[in-house]
Amino acid sequence: MGLVAEFDIECPALPLAGVASAVPEATIGLDLQYNHGDRPPFVVTVTDGSRRALEPALTDADDVATWTLIGDAGSTRRYRARPAYSFADQLGDAIDDLEGLTDLATEDAIIERIEVLPGGWRQTGWFLDRTAFDAFASFWQDNAGFRLRRLTCDGDPEPAGDGLTDEQREALRIAYERGYFEIPRRTSLDALADELDIAASSVSERLRRAQTQLVQETVAPTWPPAPN
Structure with missing residues (x-):
């Protein structure tokens, strides 16, 4: 049976990681x-x-x-960008095993x-079996940083919103309970920030990223692609 995995690859040399650092509030x-x-x-x-x-940026x-x-x-x-490098x-300079990186393209996997x-990068991919996933994970563990966020069989149902971080889930829960999403709002970002003990800008970013993740997992798969 195939596997579906979501994982983080911690390697600042990956394409566009510098752009994400420059504009952290954007989802790219x-x-x-x-x-x-x-x-x-x-x-x-x-x-x-x-x-x-x-x-x-x-x-x-x-x-x-x-x-x-x-x-x-x-x-x-939506942008089309041409990379400056292969x-x-x-x-x-960041990965010792470049040949192994090339070999990953031949593994029984599809990065979705x-x-x-x-x-x-945060990636979601389909893998033929555990052997294929382990080869992928082992490469990044040996050459950069690798953190598994989710691993399920390809036939398993996934709850709506799966993939939220604990911090995003907490921010959403407190914002909902305090009436932040009501019309009119019953609380403010500053009040949420005081309760979560973080800056108001960080609360705003967590809520935006959490809402984007929920849309990606529940609504976006049913939409046609955005027009060019």
């Missing part, structure tokens, strides 16, 4: 078009985050040669989703 999704040679173009989907902050990124805004729908924008050139984080 990445699709790689592997059939375009050794520098596959990126399709970058950005939710939230200031366009005024994000686009200069793309321009300044060492690993982005050029980028183009393809289209936007509400708070979501994977081997970009990761050569990549979210770019300030310290690396």
Whole structure:
């Protein structure tokens, strides 16, 4: 039986991790078009985050040669970016086993989703069996950082909102209980921040990321792709 895994790869040298560090409030999704040679173009989907902050970050990124805004729908924008380096050139100083990285492409696995984080990537993938998953996990454990977030059999149902961090779940719960989502609101970000003992900007970021995750897990799979 196949497996579905969600995991974090902690490697700041991965493409666009620097952009995510520059605009931490944005949720950045990445699709790689592997059939375009050794520098596959990126399709970058950005939710939230200031366009005024994000686009200069793309321009300044060492690993982005050029980028183009393809289209936007509400708070979501899609870009096509051409990398400045091949994977081997970009990761050569960070990963010792480049041959092993190439071998990962031949494993019985399909990476379904990549979210770019300030310290690396969060990926969701399908794996033929435990052997295929262990080969993938072992490579990143040996060459960078690897943190498993979820591992299920491919036929197992997943509860709505699966994939939230404990901090995001706590922020959502308290915001809901205090009436933050009611109209009109019965509490403020500052009040939530006092209760959670973090900055108001951090509360806002946690809530946005949690809401984005819930949409991705429950509503977004039923939508057609956003128009270009």
